[in-house]
Every structure is written in structure tokens, then in C-alpha cells.
Amino acid sequence: MPNEHCLIVHAAGKQLDLLRGEASRIAKGKQINWWTDRADIGTRFCFEDAKAKESFALTCDGFGVRCRDG
Incomplete structure (x- = not known):
């Protein structure tokens, strides 16, 4: 994908689920x-x-x- 801005996160389980929710909120x-x-x-x-x-x-x-x- 062009113009992708990525971070590698070191998390698992519920913490990873929480971060997915936050990523969704930010993107929305x-x-x-x-x-x-x-x-x-x-x-x-x-x-x-x-910025996201x-x-x-x-x-x-x-x-x-x-x-x-x-």
C-alpha cells in the first residue's frame, strides 16, 4: 500500500485487543x-x-x- 505509516508493537492478548480498539478509534x-x-x-x-x-x-x-x- 502506498503512503503506509507503520509501527511494530510488542503486545499480546488483552493488551493487543485494547490497542486494536485504540487504532480503530484513531483511524475512524x-x-x-x-x-x-x-x-x-x-x-x-x-x-x-x-499523524495517526x-x-x-x-x-x-x-x-x-x-x-x-x-
Whole structure:
């Protein structure tokens, strides 16, 4: 996909479900698409907008979840 902005998140179980909900909320607010893919270690969350990715990174930090550009 062109213009994808991704973060690899290190979370599992309910924490991962919570982050999926937050990603959906962020994307819906910005009226963009988002998706997840498996990564070697963790889950890749991708957004069509760089600002949505930044918002999601702040959300991860707020929950104490490690993430990195991916």
C-alpha cells in the first residue's frame, strides 16, 4: 500500500485487543484506513496517515507498550 505509516508493537492478548480498539478509534476519527500484519516479533499496525501513527505511538507509550517504526 502506498503512503503506509507503520509501527511494530510488542503486545499480546488483552493488551493487543485494547490497542486494536485504540487504532480503530484513531483511524475512524481521521477517516482513514488502518490494518495489522504479523511481524517477526510483534504486530505491525499500519495507518494511511503519519499523524495517526504518531497518535497511536503516544497511545502505546501511555499504556506502557513498547513500539518501534516498522
